[in-house]
Amino acid sequence: MFSNIYEELSISTKEIIGDVKLPTPKETQEILQKSLEGNLPLEDSVRLLEIGNHPEAQEQFDLMREFTYLQFRNQPNKLRHIAPVYLSSYCIDTCGYCNFSAKRKDVKRARLELSRLEEELSEVLGSGNRVIEFTLATDPEFTPEVLAEYISKTREILSGEQGSGILLCSDHFTEEKYRNLKEAGLWGIVQWDETLDKEIYEKWHKSSPRKSDFTTRTNNHDRAIHAGLEVATGCLFGLSDFRYDVLMQLAKIRYLGQEHGIKPFVFGTPRLKPIAGKQLHPKFEVNDRQYETALMVYKISEPNIARWLQTRESPELNLRNILDGDFYTYRCGEVKPGGYKVNINSLDTCKGGQFGVSEMTSKQFEEELNIKGFRVDYSWIR
Numbered sequence: 320m321f322s323n324i325y326e327e328l329s330i331s332t333k334e335i336i337g338d339v340k341l342p343t344p345k346e347t348q349e350i351l352q353k354s355l356e357g358n359l360p361l362e363d364s365v366r367l368l369e370i371g372n373h374p375e376a377q378e379q380f381d382l383m384r385e386f387t388y389l390q391f392r393n394q395p396n397k398l399r400h401i402a403p404v405y406l407s408s409y410c411i412d413t414c415g416y417c418n419f420s421a422k423r424k425d426v427k428r429a430r431l432e433l434s435r436l437e438e439e440l441s442e443v444l445g446s447g448n449r450v451i452e453f454t455l456a457t458d459p460e461f462t463p464e465v466l467a468e469y470i471s472k473t474r475e476i477l478s479g480e481q482g483s484g485i486l487l488c489s490d491h492f493t494e495e496k497y498r499n500l501k502e503a504g505l506w507g508i509v510q511w512d513e514t515l516d517k518e519i520y521e522k523w524h525k526s527s528p529r530k531s532d533f534t535t536r537t538n539n540h541d542r543a544i545h546a547g548l549e550v551a552t553g554c555l556f557g558l559s560d561f562r563y564d565v566l567m568q569l570a571k572i573r574y575l576g577q578e579h580g581i582k583p584f585v586f587g588t589p590r591l592k593p594i595a596g597k598q599l600h601p602k603f604e605v606n607d608r609q610y611e612t613a614l615m616v617y618k619i620s621e622p623n624i625a626r627w628l629q630t631r632e633s634p635e636l637n638l639r640n641i642l643d644g645d646f647y648t649y650r651c652g653e654v655k656p657g658g659y660k661v662n663i664n665s666l667d668t669c670k671g672g673q674f675g676v677s678e679m680t681s682k683q684f685e686e687e688l689n690i691k692g693f694r695v696d697y698s699w700i701r
Contacts, residue, residue, distance in 0.1 A: 482698025
């Protein structure tokens with residue numbers, strides 16, 4: 320389990336950050352060339368991350384951008400799509416950065432009933448999507464057994480179509496429960512570790528009945544892989560030092576690869592965004608330059624793992640950063656249950672959405688991709 324190496328790894332990562340120095344343009348070029356040999360050491364990755372902290376290091380930043388475009392933009396370029404479908408906004412946890420928090424008493428809560436699942440999926444499938452991600456808050460009513468019904472029903476609707484599949488972003492479960500969900504038709508899980516800085520994590524989640532268990536949640540990727548599922552990992556930018564979070568994610572996926580012979584298929588890239596129309600100003604707020612630097616370092620350090628760009632960010636920022644093989648979600652159904660039935664031109668995420676979003680129609684999305692020389696693959700699971 321990842322927890323067996325966590326303490327030692329966290330200490331060494333903080334030591335690496337403490338010794339980091341901004342690379343010169345020449346040193347930046349040397350690190351970029353070194354990355355082509357594979358398994359870029361964390362000591363080099365953090366030097367590239369440091370460029371994000373220095374607006375005056377524009378030449379180094381531009382060198383990274385040029386390198387990633389040259390190495391990871393091909394012809395034709397392809398993006399893969401995942402369509403989130405929200406099942407519940409009821410939650411017992413109290414995360415201060417989430418509009419679904421149990422502490423927020425003014426949120427309109429909803430559950431997507433099984434009888435309405437096919438209606439909601441029709442909106443999603445009608446746009447070509449064939450990979451579905453069920454997303455929900457920590458809702459005690461959505462037990463693994465209940466989720467299995469939703470997964471089984473969706474597998475039936477997808478009819479085994481080539482490239483289709485089902486993902487789950489939910490509370491953490493036991494290996495046995497994941498095996499049962501796999502039998503029902505689940506392909507993989509999505510879990511953002513929020514931050515792997517245990518002290519900061521516990522400050523944000525100490526009052527949460529489920530999320531407060533840092534160790535059990537941190538080992539969730541191990542359990543899912545043991546159960547035969549694919550996994551997605553990532554941090555939530557803005558909770559901790561972004562350099563620490565990126566390095567720990569890189570270290571974690573390398574541990575998973577060594578321990579289980581399989582690495583996560585994607586890095587999630589969520590960043591703290593306003594909730595209910597109110598700005599958040601966390602101590603470790605990550606600006607655009609730091610965020611885009613982190614995106615590039617993920618790809619430079621682990622070129623075979625995609626990044627997942629999504630509606631938390633503006634289309635302009637996302638399109639500036641897309642690389643061949645990445646994931647891009649252009650719409651999240653107003654980030655709440657039943658949201659795909661809402662007119663996209665009248666979105667109001669303040670009334671019940673999880674966080675602020677910037678969504679597009681499928682037509683807008685595909686037109687923008689064509690301009691950039693990309694096409695989208697809606698059925699990418701092989």
